[in-house]
Every structure is written in structure tokens, then in C-alpha cells.
Amino acid sequence: MIKGATCGFANQLSHSRNRESALRRYDATRICSTRTGSVTGDILRVLPGEAVPVDGVIVSGQTSVNQAVMTGESLPVDKSPGDEVSSGTVNQFGSFDMAATRVGEDSSIQRMIRLVQSADAGKAKIVNLADRWAVWIVVIALVAAVLTYLVTGEIIRSVTILVVFCPCALVLATPTAIMAAIGNATRHGFLVREGDALERLAQVRRVCFDKTGTLTTGxxxxxxxxxxxxxxxxxxxxxxxxxxxxxxxxxxxxxxxxxxxxxxxxxxxxxxxxxxxxxxxxxxxxxxxxxxxxxxxxxxxxxxxxxxxxxxxxxxxxxxxxxxxxxxxxxxxxxxxxxxxxVRENATATLSAVRETGVEPVLLTGDHEAAAAHVAAELGITTYKAACLPEDKLSFIDDSERAGKGVCMVGDGVNDAPALKRALVGIAMGGIGSDIAVDAADIALVNDDIAELPHLLRLSRRMMTTIKINLTFSMTLNFIAIALAISGVLNPVVGALVHNAGSVLVIVNSALLLGWRARAR
The missing domain is CATH 3.40.1110.10 (Calcium-transporting ATPase, cytoplasmic domain N)
Structure with a gap:
């Protein structure tokens, strides 16, 4: 790539209010070669196959630019003098000269990175239900043990209470169910990267899809x-x-x-x-x-x-x-x-199955209105937004969550990364998806087949049901055992057996998730 600054022209172009008059003053013969970093107003020559290094305006030449990385558009966009180009996009065919308008931290790709970082800071974290309950059961058991000794004077009863109350089953209730559900998800093509992703997925009421490469072949x-x-x-x-x-x-x-x-x-x-x-x-x-x-x-x-x-x-x-x-x-x-x-062959059936789970599918795309409307109508999607920039997707997700509708974002491009990070759950296409999108997501779809998404939604809810059953069973067993220990029915040996039996039953119940699949209607 050749880069240079036109003598006196750089400052004129960066401050000019009239782009066309500035372009008329451009003289291609005044480009000089340099290896220093770009500054606003520099003239850069971009050859076919090269990535656009900074944001700028084309001053000479015609080309087609692949903007999928920034906008998600499926086809290259024709560019000619006066058109803007963004850093990170790829020049496909013709060479062109461009005047740099935003460089360094002000460029589009750097703003995208900052969006991903800020999106992560705004995501709410799940507080484990078992952690809250365990605190209270420990306090109750200790108080019961002390009071039993003070009232009866029998240290064996107090020791039995301490043996049976140990919340092993309660502590195992959540992680065993999560691990079994993750194993199930892996068998269906999902790589779960965040431990609490399935717990958050159970709260989702909207699934937002990118169009290109996700619902369509790309x-x-x-x-x-x-x-x-x-x-x-x-x-x-x-x-x-x-x-x-x-x-x-x-x-x-x-x-x-x-x-x-x-x-x-x-x-x-x-x-x-x-x-x-x-x-x-x-x-x-x-x-x-x-x-x-x-x-x-x-x-x-x-x-x-x-x-x-x-x-x-x-x-x-x-x-x-x-x-x-x-x-x-x-x-x-x-x-x-x-x-x-x-659209993908199974996209219509998949979205229909998503709706059957009680979740609303939404289309968020950087493509133009006509393309978005046609795909939405073909797939039966009633809510869609076209010409979405990354900021627009973040805004839609924030509005949805303020309305009490948790969002799962499904996408594949760099432009989807901030939304994947901000959403309650982000699912990236692992095969065709960019590395940035996969890193930003909580779950990666290994084979790029969205047909199993309805199963994942149902699995997350089944997992939460299993966790609640485990928690209810373990707490009920602990309180019954404590009551029997206070009355003297249980001794420490029998209490230990009851305690271990509860842990085993919780593990067995969680293991049922490994092969679980919703019955066909």
C-alpha cells in the first residue's frame, strides 16, 4: 500500500465543509511514499484484496468493497469518488485512492472494539439460587443444634443435627444439572463457553437473528x-x-x-x-x-x-x-x-419451533429495507429492523430488556460482536463466524446449523426445572432429617447415611438431563 500526504491539501480536506470541492482540488500525482502512521488528511492507495486501513473518502478510482465485517451486508458494495469507506472492510477488485478522515482510536474498527468492551460491562450477572438458600439453611441448622443441646442436654442429638444438615445435596443441585445440560447441548452441536449461559437462556423471551450467514446461506x-x-x-x-x-x-x-x-x-x-x-x-x-x-x-x-x-x-x-x-x-x-x-432450507421450520417455545424471533440486519422485509415475510417474522449498525442492535437489546423481554442474540460477524456481548445470551456461528464474534458469545454453534436452537431453549428450561427439583428435594430432606435428629429418632450413623443418600439422588436426577429431549407433539 502507498501512503502519502498532499502538501497543504491534508488540512484542507479534513476541515472542508464541501467534500466535492475538496475532491476537485485533489492531485493524484502528489502522493508520496511513506512508512509512518496515518493521520487525518493523508492520501492512501488501497489495492485489490487489501483491507481498508482507516476510515476515509474515496478521491480517485472505482471498486467494490466487502462491508460484511461492519454492516453484515451479504454482497460487495460498489464505491466511486465521494463515497465513504470504513476501516476493517475489504477492497475486492479495483484499486483506489482515499483521504483519511478518522484514524487510530477514532476509526470504525476501534469504535467496534470499544462497543464490545462497554457491552460486557452492561450485562447483568446471575446470582446462583443455591448460594442464597445455603446461607439460611446453615444458620437454621446451627441455631437448631445449639438450642437442642441447651434444651435436652444431649450432645449426640446436636452432633446428629450437624451431620445431617451439611448441605452437600444442596450444593450439588445446581452444578450437576448444569454439567449434564452442557453435555446434552454438546451432543446437539452447541459449545457452551460460559457456565451460567443456560441458566440465563431460560429467561430469554426474544431471539434476535442476524440475517446474512445466520438465517441465510450468505x-x-x-x-x-x-x-x-x-x-x-x-x-x-x-x-x-x-x-x-x-x-x-x-x-x-x-x-x-x-x-x-x-x-x-x-x-x-x-x-x-x-x-x-x-x-x-x-x-x-x-x-x-x-x-x-x-x-x-x-x-x-x-x-x-x-x-x-x-x-x-x-x-x-x-x-x-x-x-x-x-x-x-x-x-x-x-x-x-x-x-x-x-434463506437456509430449515430456517422456516426452525423459527416456527422457536415460536412454539414461547420465544419471539426478531430479525436485526444491516441489509437494506427491501431485503430485510422480504426475508422477514418469507420466514414469518413480524418484528424486524433493517440497516442496523452495531449501535442500533445494542439499542434494541437494551429496550427489550427494559421491557422485561430478555434477549438471545444469534450472529456471525464482527458487527454482531457488541450485540452478542450485551445480550442476556449470545450464540455465535462457530464455523463461518468471525473470531471476534465467537469470543464475544456465550455459546458457539459448532456446525452452523440453527435447527437445534429450539431444543437448546427447551433444554435450558428443563435444566432450571431440574435444579429447582434438586433444591426442593435437598432442602426438604435436610429439614426432615434435622427434625428427626432433634427428636432423637436419628443417630449420627443413620444421619450420615441419609445425608449421602440425598446427594446420590440429586446426582441421579441431574444425570437424566444427559439424554433428555422434548417429546414431539
Whole structure:
């Protein structure tokens, strides 16, 4: 990467109120190489495949930037002069020069780290129920032992009380159930990283899902092919598009080639010539004609008109959350291909099962409104928020918990990390999820399959039921044994046997969780 400062321009750009006028004053020939740290106003050149080092504004060049790490958007976003780019995102195709606007601690990635740290500080901790009860049972038993000796004068009775009251069963009631439930969860693909995560999960009333990579596959797929007014069929249009995009490295291009290959049963023909236009699309020679495949701007730059009828069909496809790749040659568009990030095959059934547990599914995504609305409608989700920044997800979680609805957050990206940390329980996709997201979460989903999430919700509640049964049994047994010791029915030997029998029964009851699964309705 080449970095440099334009003489006198740096301060002008950082303080300019008119971005366009500042960009007009930019002179690319005045970039000079340096190895020092970036400061506001420096000009940096970002090459294909490199991560954007600081926040800034593009001053020269066109490209596509993968912003999934910050926004969760499933597809690269086209960028041109005047557009903003964020640190941590990845430049995919074209090189560009950018003016740094926020560096160091002010950059987006550093603000994300601070959000994760502050989110952890705001999470409430669970106080173990057995710890509160154990204090009182110890006090009661000691007082009973002293009073029994003072009243009866028999030291054996007092000693028997001290033998039977020892709260071993009470102390074992919670950890044995938690360990058994964790073993059950592991068998179903969940790695529980925090000991009290399942205890907190039992309090959840909302499960918030990120869209890309969580409810969807995270990869674009062709959902429809639409031919325009030219004498060309949809099959022929897909074949031409596959040939034009065959050498493309763009996710949309690869998806089109995969669809064309699947439809024809063979790989598309190689184009005679191929050129990629960063941020626009591709230009290729296919079957003796120049084919343009990409955005509307690409067609406009080469004088290809888009018929009104085709434009209306494009609007309808976009309303369903699709991304459009136009195809054209000659003097007009020949049609378009609609692509979208498809939902996982089991997502609908999983969310239905989540609702059956009494938990409300919610969609929180950084994608645009049309994509969010389409996915929410397809999955039957009534509550969703689109264009969410990490701060927006934190705000929604805080509002929900103030309303008495504990939140479990399920996500996979860096942009989900603050929400995973702040939520009552965070569940990260362990396979495709980023390291930061997994570290921030309480539970990792090893195989990225959300189908077992309803089981985990039910398991957490069953675990709490088991804990309460264990606590009730152990306390009842202790009080009965204390009463029998006070009356002289129990001696120390029999009292020891009763005490150990209670511990064994608690362990056996907890062990039943290892193979537990809710009965199918």
C-alpha cells in the first residue's frame, strides 16, 4: 500500500465543509511514499484484496468493497469518488485512492472494539439460587443444634443435627444439572463457553437473528432470469450471461456462472475477450458481439437504453430484496438476472419451533429495507429492523430488556460482536463466524446449523426445572432429617447415611438431563 500526504491539501480536506470541492482540488500525482502512521488528511492507495486501513473518502478510482465485517451486508458494495469507506472492510477488485478522515482510536474498527468492551460491562450477572438458600439453611441448622443441646442436654442429638444438615445435596443441585445440560447441548452441536449461559437462556423471551450467514446461506444465488423485448429467450440470456461472467471474480458473477452451468449441464463457453470494470460489471466478447453485464451505470456509460417495461420488472424484483445484473448488447438492454441471498432450507421450520417455545424471533440486519422485509415475510417474522449498525442492535437489546423481554442474540460477524456481548445470551456461528464474534458469545454453534436452537431453549428450561427439583428435594430432606435428629429418632450413623443418600439422588436426577429431549407433539 502507498501512503502519502498532499502538501497543504491534508488540512484542507479534513476541515472542508464541501467534500466535492475538496475532491476537485485533489492531485493524484502528489502522493508520496511513506512508512509512518496515518493521520487525518493523508492520501492512501488501497489495492485489490487489501483491507481498508482507516476510515476515509474515496478521491480517485472505482471498486467494490466487502462491508460484511461492519454492516453484515451479504454482497460487495460498489464505491466511486465521494463515497465513504470504513476501516476493517475489504477492497475486492479495483484499486483506489482515499483521504483519511478518522484514524487510530477514532476509526470504525476501534469504535467496534470499544462497543464490545462497554457491552460486557452492561450485562447483568446471575446470582446462583443455591448460594442464597445455603446461607439460611446453615444458620437454621446451627441455631437448631445449639438450642437442642441447651434444651435436652444431649450432645449426640446436636452432633446428629450437624451431620445431617451439611448441605452437600444442596450444593450439588445446581452444578450437576448444569454439567449434564452442557453435555446434552454438546451432543446437539452447541459449545457452551460460559457456565451460567443456560441458566440465563431460560429467561430469554426474544431471539434476535442476524440475517446474512445466520438465517441465510450468505452467498448470492440466481432467483430469476428476465428477458427484455429483444428476440432472446431466458435460457439463452442465462447462457450468454454465464459466458460473459466466466472469468469474473465477483460473487454475483460466480453465482451466475454456477446457475448457467447447472441449467445447461455443462460449463459456459469461454468469452473471446474479457474486461472487468470495477464497481460497474464486466465487458466481454461472446458469440461475436460485445456483451455488457453489470449495473445500470455500465449500460448507460456505453449508450445502452433500458426499456420502461424492463425497468418496471426490475423494480418488482428489487422490492423482493433481489440484486440486479443487467445484460445488454447493441443499443439496448436484453434483460436482467435477479440474485438474492437465499434463506437456509430449515430456517422456516426452525423459527416456527422457536415460536412454539414461547420465544419471539426478531430479525436485526444491516441489509437494506427491501431485503430485510422480504426475508422477514418469507420466514414469518413480524418484528424486524433493517440497516442496523452495531449501535442500533445494542439499542434494541437494551429496550427489550427494559421491557422485561430478555434477549438471545444469534450472529456471525464482527458487527454482531457488541450485540452478542450485551445480550442476556449470545450464540455465535462457530464455523463461518468471525473470531471476534465467537469470543464475544456465550455459546458457539459448532456446525452452523440453527435447527437445534429450539431444543437448546427447551433444554435450558428443563435444566432450571431440574435444579429447582434438586433444591426442593435437598432442602426438604435436610429439614426432615434435622427434625428427626432433634427428636432423637436419628443417630449420627443413620444421619450420615441419609445425608449421602440425598446427594446420590440429586446426582441421579441431574444425570437424566444427559439424554433428555422434548417429546414431539
Amino acid at each position: 452467498e448470492p444465488q440466481v432467483v430469476s432470469v428476465c428477458a427484455g423485448e429483444k428476440d432472446v429467450s431466458e435460457d439463452a440470456l442465462l447462457a450468454v450471461a454465464g459466458a460473459a461472467e466466466k472469468r469474473s471474480e465477483h460473487p454475483l458473477g460466480r453465482a451466475i456462472v454456477a446457475a448457467a452451468t447447472e441449467h445447461a449441464g455443462a460449463a459456459p463457453k469461454d468469452p473471446t475477450s474479457f474486461a472487468m470494470v470495477p464497481g460497474r460489471g464486466v465487458v466481454a466478447e461472446v458469440g461475436g458481439r460485445t456483451v455488457y453485464a453489470g449495473s445500470a451505470a455500465l449500460l448507460a456509460e456505453h449508450g445502452l437504453a433500458i426499456p420502461d417495461a424492463l425497468g418496471r420488472r426490475v423494480d418488482a424484483a428489487r422490492a423482493e430484496g433481489a440484486t440486479i445484473t443487467y445484460l445488454g448488447w447493441g443499443d439496448a438492454a436484453a434483460g436482467f438476472i435477479a440474485l438474492a441471498d437465499r
